[in-house]
Amino acid sequence: MADIGTRFFTWLNGEKVGEDQFGNLYYVAKKRASDKAAGQREKRWVVYKGEPEASKVPPAWHAWLHHTIKDLPGEADLRAQPWQKEHQPNLTGTELAYRPPGHVLKGGKRDRATGDYQAWRPE
Template sequence: MADIGTRLYTWLNGEKVGEDQFGNLYYRGKKAANGQRDKRWVVYKGEPEASKVPPAWHAWLHYTTDILPTGAEQMAKPWQKEHLPNLSGTDLAYRPPGHVLSGGKRDKATGDYEAWRPE
């Protein structure tokens, strides 16, 4: 949820240009200063987390492309996985075997490790 300052700025100066599959809204400035690029920004749905921005919209936000992402650009290639936001710090974060929060039990060593001993 955007704070009141962002909402006011967006209402006064923003032109909505699109929305992604996560509900994030994308804007550009109504007027660009002479010789400058237009401002571009995102208003996140829910918690503001930059990793929630899909690659096609990231490219537009960072002026890699001036073409607005449409359904065709957002379609995944057969080899691509679905975009996931950063899950660090959540219950869904990856925890390797042996991690304290995953039970703390590691598999026994397989015997291919030999500890170094100084002579």
């Protein structure tokens, strides 16, 4: 949920242009003569549904937000490819975060070297 300042700014200055499958809303700044005269790019932003997390922005919308593509993503752009995985939130700092073998929070014990490794020694 966006804070009150972001919602107020968006209400005053934004024009909604789309929504993604996660419920995030995408906006552009309302057209002003001064912006066009100055040659500025249009301002684009996202208002996240729920916790603000940048990894929830699908690739096509990310490209649009960063002016990589000019036009809004179409249905074909938003369809997931068969090799793409479903979104998973960033788990860093949570109990579900990845911890490799030997991590201090996973016992701190590493397997012994198997002998296929030879340490480098300077001559």
